[in-house]
Amino acid sequence: MIVAEHLHKRFDDGDVAVKEAHFDVAPGEIFGLLGSNGAGKTTTVHMILGHVEPTSGRALVNGIDVTKDPLAAKRHVGYVSENVLLYGTLTAEQNFRFFARISGADVPAARERELLAKVGLGGAAKRRVETFSKGMRQRLGIAIAVAKDPAAIVMDEPTTGLDPVGARELSMLMGELRSAGKAILLVTHDIYRLKELADRIAVMRDGELLAPVATSAIRDLEALYHEAMGAPLVREVGRVA
């Protein structure tokens, strides 16, 4: 599972990106972090991944303090980032194997085939990634993230730029991962995706995390969106729909 304990980040230039963010993601849960660009979502993610050291507070993955023992913590977390290009000259399976091996996982060939097939890339395993669509790359990114069988998965804007079909496929994969007991932190500004997938949603605005609410308890989606983005939902409808 993922725990953020009063995570706080002040950068060298004095900018406070995250203010005392406090939340946890349980196994088998999709936790949605909603906010506009610059709200502090990505900095929070990077603190959980050990890319950025918190000024105060701490992040735990599977009970391991990310700052104190980053390498051990990283064994338990998979990461799917926004629009990752991967290594274009390498094939899907070469990319998969590389990331699997540096994660410390020894993935047998059968498991590799199974995972690639599961994300719909069974027939494209030997194709160069530079020939892939954005959706195919994101799906490969998910296969890579789960290769080490992590307890937690962090997804940072995974559906950005995907067409509706690609986004739908990705959503289904996320649902399957939740069913498999993974703790999933889903960071996005796509409120429809969150409404559909997340068990709980927390709004992040100007570095502050508002109290998470259960998705089932959300009555006024438009108000929540307005709160998170500082703009009416109607502006986004045309793009999301």
Place this chain on the structure above:
Amino acid sequence: MPNPTIEIAKKEFLENVLSMRFLIALGLSLLILTTSVLVLAANHRDDQGSFATNQASMEQMSENDFVKVSLQISRVIAKPNLLSIFTGGPGDEFRKSTDAMPFRMSSAETSGGSSSPTNKRFDPLDLGFVAAVVMTFMAVVFSYDAVSGERERGTLKLMLANPVPKDAVLFGKYLGGMASILLPFALSVVVALAALSLTGVRLNGDEWGRLGLILLLFVPLASAFYLLGLLVSSLSRKSSTSLLALTLVWLVLVFGAGNVAAVVAKETVATATEGDMQQAFAEVNERANAKSSSIGDELLALYELRQAQNGTLSAEDEARLKALEAAQSEVWKSADAERSAIVANARRKLDNQLARAETIASVSPAEAFRGLSTALARSDYWTYKDMSAAVEEYRKEVEKARAEWLADNPPPKGVGPGGAVAYTITIGGPAFSTNGPRFDPPLFRYEAQSVEEQLSSPSGARNLAVLVAYNVLAFLGAYAAFLRYDVR
């Protein structure tokens, strides 16, 4: 558990090898190296032809492996240098054929133009060019986006979301990147050597050893540029910025340093021009002629008196005649010494100019490599100087041996005044009479500087230190920059 450094190195190598830039690097180095080796081998064959012709006309005086010198009293023809095919240098111009007369400079030495040692030091296109120019640029091309490119593609944060220490990423990238640079270079060298062997050129053991060392020195050279690339890439957020900055650094180090060094050295250390030399010689000749003609007038009067007195002179006049003859000879000896001093001084200035240029230029690892590789190939100016000094010593030795031989074998009477001047001896050739005694001069022996001596000489040690320093400093810089690198 797989070692992340090795995994990253393998990935880096595979990614590079499958890229278009690798094919371009391979194609370029193959093309330039193979054609240059073939062209330079053809030139070498021509040089050898001339050498053989010259040797046929002059008896060979040395069994030395490196310098097969044949000489008449003053002319030296050196055996063409096979290693110049791989890395030529300014010394080659001088070694082909040179005068060992201490009071004469070659036109290359006095031209001050494109064939001057200072200019020749910085130009030829050969293996040295491929290594110092083409492959160092390839090192830049392979490294400029090693870090910033991973960030742009989002793979750096993906990589570091795994249990991989940052230094493993840097080491892995370094190992994989270096393998990607060394592979096309090694393939090109193998193909070029295969092409060379088809032309019938064979290297001996010493030449193989020296060529091997030159190739080995390419590793720290390529490494210096690759690490500089890693450093700049680790300081840049964008690959385009990194490429621009590195191209600038590369241009300064590969071309700028040498050219600036040559200009600074030429501006700060003046050398004698052909005109300066002619004027200095003319002054010496004028003084010597004036002295000689005043002595000559008196000598002529005494010769005429002796003729008028049926070949006899009073004891006083006889003593005066001898004194005048000695003074006359002294005038020309002294003029020779003056001319030698003028040339020695001019050569010293020329050497100082080149030495200063090389010292300044060695701020660049590419120039440090060129300095070391031309020294190892013995195509540098200093090897020529070393050989030239040995030939001059040899000339003195021959003169001394000839004088001793003449004392033991006085010339037949009536051959000429003083006798000895009648012996215009071609060393190794027939003496005065084919039936008479024969002068056997000492053999020319020359031991070129060994590899150890070259590498431990002040310039060799400095160049090695420059290569090592670039590697150490660039690595530490890249390491520090990458540890602080914001992967987001």
